[in-house]
Amino acid sequence: MGSIIEEARQSAKVNGLTKMEPLTDDEQAVRDIRKLLVDICRQNGGGHGGGAIGMAPLAVALWKKTMRYNPANANWFDRDRLVLSNGHSAILLYTMLHITGYPHMTMEELKLYANAKMPDPVTKKWKATICHGHPEIEIPGVEVTTGPLGQGIANAVGLAIASKQHAALFNKPRYEVTLSRIYCITGDGCLQEGVAQEALAIAGHLGLDNLIVCYDNNGVTCDGPLDWIVSDDTNAKLRAMGWNVIDVSNGDISIDPIVAALELAKSHKKQPTFINIKTTIGYGTSTAGTFKSHHGTYSDEDATLYADPDVVDTHTLSTRTKSYFKSAVEQGRQLEEKWNLLLSEYKKSCPQEAEALQSRLDGTLDGIEDFLLSMNIGDKGVSQATRQYNGAIFNQMMDRVPNLMAGGADLWNSNQMGDQGHRIFDRNHYNGRVIRYGIREHAMASISNGIAAYAAGVRMGALSNLQVIHVATHDSIGEGQNGPTHQPVELDSLYRAMPNLQYIRPATGEEVVGAWLLALQSRNQPTIISLARDPPTVATRGTNRECVLRGGYTILDVENPVVTLVSSGSELQFTFAAAKKLITEAGIPTRVVSMPCISVFEQQTISYQDEVLSSSPHIISVEAYVSSMWARFCTASIAMDSYGYSGSGIGNFTRFGFDSDSIFEKVQKHVKAKPTRRWQLLK
């Protein structure tokens, strides 16, 4: 280990990055960036500096010599997108946004990186930082929120798919309105993650030649050398997945080979490119080449290593580097101006395409609400499974909403999504709208986020706030035949707890339409629509698409109610039937509430919530999931407390006591028992 460090340090000295002789502009820039990174990591006793320091030449190659962007307008549409999949190196991204002149990314902001510990002692206000520990999409210049390793690669694949489709739909001879490429920086960590391997395989399969992944191959992880945990021939693996692979044997000092590799990659057709760049983590510092550099502090000696004799203060860039990057702002202005000119020519020559493009940029969903409100789906209460209704609704929407993209993980047939062969997006049809993701569910979710991020404008909020609609089928134990390994009984608890996610469990065709209304109206959040595999066997009356927009609503009301039953999804049918039986056979006045979306219900006024839920002494939820959120509203629950079973179809509901007779008996018994406990699971 010692020799690696020494070699790196000597190499730094010999090769001029710490020497005092005249440096080229690029060398000076790399040196200044490294100095600034050391200063930032020292300001708060830590940060992920090692990777960032190692990647400084790559950063100069990308931001100075390769990428098209406009610092004055981070959201200029035809910019190249950069995804930092090794997101812990975020400080490199912030530093480059600062150096290239993004106005919000001031040196004061960089000083707040990993430094927003406690509120201001005087004002008592919390400091807001834009230099988050990992990149967050709401910061201009950050394309996607890359958190857990590996997902950034999938996000980048999503952006590349969106850009490819955009180019295929809108580029015309002499009017190349989409030139945007996607650059992704990854470390070894991302490449080990399954989600990345899934995404890399899809990208190769689709031949996305607008995607360039730069691998910061520093051979070191958090715990030690990479060869402790990886024996892959990474290049061979990428080639086997259909990628073009380029090696850069030394990415520590000169940016020239990196620039050349990037140029080569840009010219390569029909394959995405993987550039494998050998670097040294924490290059030149006292912990260079070792795991200690990954996340830690730098010594006083490290602080002086890259210091310029003319510059005494920390957190400063030399005048030369400042002026070297000054052109970025002007270049960016010109790029956008040129593009705007092209666009106005395009509007004249290709007015129809220009209108469609504008609709895409605006994210218009023309009249979709009226369409959904008036759609006749022939829901007669007992007829089709919610996933069948969904297929029919989806097909009509695909005809109607050109901006809708979709995809499935090898369950297109089984989910009855209809024949979409004519709409397939593949390497021969980049103008398609339906993506065959293969059996790669995790990548599907992360790629969808990338696609949604492509056309999104400025985004605000806690995390990404991207409008991705996940259609989940095989809901609960109703997925009988595949057995308990395939029957979620706990996932609703996760989804309902996830901030800013809408989890909707519609019961009928009416409510599936309502779910889509809600999902499409919610422009700044993802939605999961959870659909059942089997048709209902009992008629439910009173569900209503518009009421879904309130999260929960009464479908059966009575005077002086003793019990309110709250349910969702497939179980609503049995609940409804049980309520009627409770009224007629047991003389227990029973109301029924359909609650397809708890989080939306909780956003309603207190008086509305009370009107729906607080008029009876007993409020009992009926749902074939483990009961978690329901105790917020309910005095008892009929719920799962085990895994499911290899039954068939609707029979599992009876097996686990969700049929109307079982509900009837449990509720009757419970009411008679005059329970005193705060909440109870009814068995």
Place this chain on the structure above:
Amino acid sequence: MGSIIEEARQSAKVNGLTKMEPLTDDEQAVRDIRKLLVDICRQNGGGHGGGAIGMAPLAVALWKKTMRYNPANANWFDRDRLVLSNGHSAILLYTMLHITGYPHMTMEELKLYANAKMPDPVTKKWKATICHGHPEIEIPGVEVTTGPLGQGIANAVGLAIASKQHAALFNKPRYEVTLSRIYCITGDGCLQEGVAQEALAIAGHLGLDNLIVCYDNNGVTCDGPLDWIVSDDTNAKLRAMGWNVIDVSNGDISIDPIVAALELAKSHKKQPTFINIKTTIGYGTSTAGTFKSHHGTYSDEDATLYADPDVVDTHTLSTRTKSYFKSAVEQGRQLEEKWNLLLSEYKKSCPQEAEALQSRLDGTLDGIEDFLLSMNIGDKGVSQATRQYNGAIFNQMMDRVPNLMAGGADLWNSNQMGDQGHRIFDRNHYNGRVIRYGIREHAMASISNGIAAYAAGVRMGALSNLQVIHVATHDSIGEGQNGPTHQPVELDSLYRAMPNLQYIRPATGEEVVGAWLLALQSRNQPTIISLARDPPTVATRGTNRECVLRGGYTILDVENPVVTLVSSGSELQFTFAAAKKLITEAGIPTRVVSMPCISVFEQQTISYQDEVLSSSPHIISVEAYVSSMWARFCTASIAMDSYGYSGSGIGNFTRFGFDSDSIFEKVQKHVKAKPTRRWQLLK
């Protein structure tokens, strides 16, 4: 497509599997198996028959010519293990267990496959099936529960790791007490999944030459041909991950090339082997070679295709096949008898090793409870983070418990697990006990299940019931620096809803010891211990390791309480301080309950639960997660309702209102407001 089917049908006819001429014993067996599979899929209008029919020759090659097993004792320790990663083909496994003479797997049971729809109309009892939709570990002969695609490959890697370690520890010259190999069958679906790619990379890295993966390469998925979604050069990819690759170009008819490939694989050293076997899904049937064969019914013509003129009934095997497989029982008996003899010799020659081996077989955790109960960890209330205590406890346990295996995903240093270099399990040290999993978290979890399954005996229960202890660090928003992408606020909701999983969130060093006690005592379920990154800043008194075994307990009691505060993890310290302030400064009698494990608390007697939680009008939970389960017990919650923030260390607790002053104020205000709502989130 038509031509593929026709080709397969013609090939079947030409090559003698449907012909009437004399067949070899193997051919007859393959034919009988295919006939039985068609019959089983017809009995209930469906099932996953296509893959199973295609793999019939592979099955005969494995069960007749390759694997070592004893039908009379499915748990004979030194058996070869088979993992069906494409678990939807479960009926093939059940059929082979039947044919080879596992006594429980009768023809009557096979008839219940996918046929346990509704209760018996007469007895009203539900039929129990042992032929679940996907393999389940509690059925003798099933090694692991392979559910979602890809995980079975990881389970197999875990079994291979365990077997390698076993051989390294216990095999002696002339006493090869462990010969067990791991066979895994996979389809293309598993290979697309990220978790499988993670696991394959680890297996190659570790050089597990006792692992043989057989790829049923039928080129078809649920939705259509495989080339719609996969362009990988699968063999090249596996080679790049360090695997030995063998091709079998036709696996449809003769078992000979498959047997030869398996023999080759067994002789190959220092690499795991991947056998790529070209097959035809639903071979010979009317839907052969197409996606329609994956999951569906078979026609009347299909039913006669493999029928023997002598055999009129469905669900029958020819006398010839029955007698061909009769030897399996006798062979198995001899294998186990020989092994038992070897073991008794071993006990004489290597008594110490034999004792250690026996302890391993029994799963003994010698005196670990007393050890943990008496362990001095120097917990003074304010000193170390729970993850630091955990590191110290873990190191002592590794010294003490030789049967403990462990591993980490590149956070060994960061989680302060101590220097375990001397215990590393790698290709040069198969006797090691600490696995470097790399940055492959999903595979780590699934491989751990495989390791746990290796030594487990007969297992009963709902799902796998394997004792795997997951130590999760970077708990909640206390993981400040990495920002909200790395701060779970919703995961506890998932874990707490997952049946048969223990989720423990200890607050102090005392409770970390208690968490290990609970985890080690719970022999039939997995546990997650969630640990904090930062040391407490406020002293908490009254936590107790033994009380953790009751899930929740009172740590501060008062007379005539008005408020009970319930908390866990890092927030307990602030809650405790807030309670003291509420008593002294606001005159509100306040109790404090520490609740490290909700599910265990719910298993206590009602009177104990009431004693801990029901003596005050206000019961308020304090936890920096989204509140889900708490409403079961509480009238209000101080909880997260958003994602976290890139703060630093303990500061995030203050930012989000979990410091003692904020708790004090929220509780005081709430009590004064005389709330009437059932449950409320305090802001």
